[in-house]
Amino acid sequence: MIKKRLGDLLLGGVVMMVFVGCASPQQRRLRHARENAFISYWPAQGQGLRLAVKDNIDMKGRVTSAGSEYLAKHNPPAARDAACLALARERNVLIVGKTNLTEFGVTVSGDNRYFGTPKSRLDGKGDVIPGGSSSGSAVAVATDMADVAFGSDTGGSIRTPAACNGVYGLKTTYGLVSTKGVFPISPKHLDTVGPLARNISDLAKGMDLLERGFASKYREAVADKPRARQITIGRLYVSGTDPAIDKAIDDELKAKHFKIVRLSEEFGEKWRQAEKDGKVVALGDAWYNDQEYEHHKGVSLLTKLVLANGELDYNLGYKAAVKRKAAWQRELRRVFKYVDFIAMPTLKSLPPKMPYWGADVIFELRVFNMQNTLPVNFAGNPALAIPIAMPPQKKAMPVTSLQLVGPRLSEAALLNAGRLIELKN
Numbered sequence: 001m002i003k004k005r006l007g008d009l010l011l012g013g014v015v016m017m018v019f020v021g022c023a024s025p026q027q028r029r030l031r032h033a034r035e036n037a038f039i040s041y042w043p044a045q046g047q048g049l050r051l052a053v054k055d056n057i058d059m060k061g062r063v064t065s066a067g068s069e070y071l072a073k074h075n076p077p078a079a080r081d082a083a084c085l086a087l088a089r090e091r092n093v094l095i096v097g098k099t100n101l102t103e104f105g106v107t108v109s110g111d112n113r114y115f116g117t118p119k120s121r122l123d124g125k126g127d128v129i130p131g132g133s134s135s136g137s138a139v140a141v142a143t144d145m146a147d148v149a150f151g152s153d154t155g156g157s158i159r160t161p162a163a164c165n166g167v168y169g170l171k172t173t174y175g176l177v178s179t180k181g182v183f184p185i186s187p188k189h190l191d192t193v194g195p196l197a198r199n200i201s202d203l204a205k206g207m208d209l210l211e212r213g214f215a216s217k218y219r220e221a222v223a224d225k226p227r228a229r230q231i232t233i234g235r236l237y238v239s240g241t242d243p244a245i246d247k248a249i250d251d252e253l254k255a256k257h258f259k260i261v262r263l264s265e266e267f268g269e270k271w272r273q274a275e276k277d278g279k280v281v282a283l284g285d286a287w288y289n290d291q292e293y294e295h296h297k298g299v300s301l302l303t304k305l306v307l308a309n310g311e312l313d314y315n316l317g318y319k320a321a322v323k324r325k326a327a328w329q330r331e332l333r334r335v336f337k338y339v340d341f342i343a344m345p346t347l348k349s350l351p352p353k354m355p356y357w358g359a360d361v362i363f364e365l366r367v368f369n370m371q372n373t374l375p376v377n378f379a380g381n382p383a384l385a386i387p388i389a390m391p392p393q394k395k396a397m398p399v400t401s402l403q404l405v406g407p408r409l410s411e412a413a414l415l416n417a418g419r420l421i422e423l424k425n
Contacts, residue, residue: 036116037139039065039072041097048094049205052146054137055098056105056183057193058082066183067101067133069114070298082181084150084193087209096146100136103303104293105152105185106286108160109367110135111359113300120165120351122399128351129359129367131164133157137196138165148206149196154185155282156346156373158194159385163346163401166387168203168418170194171373173408174380177210186285189322190278190377200419207411214412221412228420232259233404234339236268238372241348245400248390249345252402256420261339267331271375274328277321278378279368284314284321305361329379336407341417344372346385346401372403382406384414386421 039055040062053059056066058078065072081089088095100115102108110130111117118139119126130139134151138161141149151158153171162169172194179191195206208214225231233253237246253260287310293299294307335342347370355363376383383405390398402421406414 036100036112036118037136037143037145038097039067039100039115039136041145044094044096046094048092049148049202050096050146051088051093051206051209052097052099052137052140052149053085053095054101054134054149054151056101056152057084057098057150058181059085059095059098062098064183065098065115066105067103067112067115068293068299068303070293070296072114073298078181080181083178084182084210087212091209093209097140099134099140099149099151101134102132103300104183104286104290105133105154105157106290106303106306107359107364108132108156108371109354109359109364110161110164111302111354111364113358117354117358122164122166122351127353129164129354131161131351131367134161134169134196135164138162138167138169141165141196141198141202142167144198147197147202148209150193150206150210151196152179152182153192153194153373153377154190154286155278155377156371158196159346159373159383159401159403160367160371162196162385162387164351166399166401167196167198168200168387169196169385170203170207170411170414171376171383171385172207172210172411173382174377176382176409176411184289186282187289189281189285189325192377200415200422203418204415207415211411217412218415221416222419225413225416228256228258228417231341231417231420232261232339233417234261234263234335234342236263236271236342236344238268238271238344238348241345242350244390245345245347245349248388248400249343249402252388252421253343256423258420263335263339263342267335270328270331273324274375274378277324277328278374280313280317280321281325281378282374283310284318285310287311287314302359302361302364306364325378328375332379332381332405333407340406341410341414342405344403344405346372346403348372350398350400376403376405381408382411382414384418386418388421
């Protein structure tokens with residue numbers, strides 16, 4: 001009996017190997033698409049722009065998991081679409097699936113133990129973190145399973161995965177795109193919805209699905225400043241940044257002939273204070289808005305620890321941080337009187353490898369501190385993450401990410417600047 005059972009298992013293994021080896025291109029493509037980038041995936045039927053939607057955005061008739069086992073098992077299907085899907089529905093865009101994310105969107109490495117962690121191809125091996133929380137959205141466009149993906153950004157959740165996957169990601173002006181029907185983290189202060197794509201052209205198409213009339217605004221921005229030498233960029237140097245990343249960004253901006261102004265250390269100090277305040281508000285709001293899940297079975301220990309830390313921030317520093325928000329917004333308005341954009345790396349170093357055992361609190365804190373993104377959310381301004389090639393290292397061609405921060409409602413001008421950087425020298 002045992003021999004028969006072993007024989008059956010061996011035969012089954014051989015059959016499986018033959019099946020995998022003979023899988024059709026479509027089957028292999030589906031398997032590749034489902035390598036944790038999507039929570040739900042359905043191939044596009046027809047021709048047109050393919051849109052992937054982060055699974056913290058409600059889609060009528062489908063369960064919104066927000067990357068959580070608990071919500072996947074207990075949430076009813078959404079009764080209606082989130083408001084940000086209205087234009088995509090109106091234009092019959094081909095929605096190809098709901099993308100993966102970190103649980104509730106509150107961690108930054110991209111790790112998800114329940115749905116699996118999406119695989120970044122940035123290093124060619126799938127070893128580095130995909131970035132969070134919009135990990136699946138970034139991987140979906142990086143692997144050409146979607147032309148555009150919607151993500152959400154509370155403290156860097158679009159720009160960080162964009163940087164970890166070598167794609168473009170746009171954090172929109174706070175309040176420009178409705179977050180009604182989006183799982184909340186900080187709806188009153190930080191939450192935004194924006195697009196990710198492999199190139200500026202598709203990113204503009206994605207933004208045109210989120211803001212009616214954006215396509216015409218983008219054309220006007222291109223016509224207004226068609227050359228980089230017409231644009232002044234304030235360069236911010238952030239302590240702790242890999243010098244090779246700073247050099248790659250400086251070389252790229254100089255090669256494209258932007259006018260560069262170095263920002264003062266005084267402004268850098270205010271940036272660092274805004275980073276501290278943004279962290280307190282982000283974590284405090286995460287606890288305030290999602291504390292009902294803190295003790296549920298099916299919510300990961302890592303998420304529970306983040307929420308518990310948020311309770312401390314909410315009770316100890318939240319009110320003081322919120323009071324400093326207006327002063328930080330005034331400071332940015334002052335700087336934007338003499339520069340068009342502010343430039344710095346999206347991340348201070350290249351994305352690290354995901355630990356073999358997965359992310360823990362210490363690793364998440366390490367990745368969190370790599371970001372240069374939170375001060376932008378704290379002010380409510382838009383920002384664009386742009387992939388920048390670095391000099392080859394051995395056989396690898398590393399890619400870093402430039403973050404351009406703009407004045408409120410400057411999304412079209414930001415994408416024009418991104419277009420100029422994207423152009424070949």
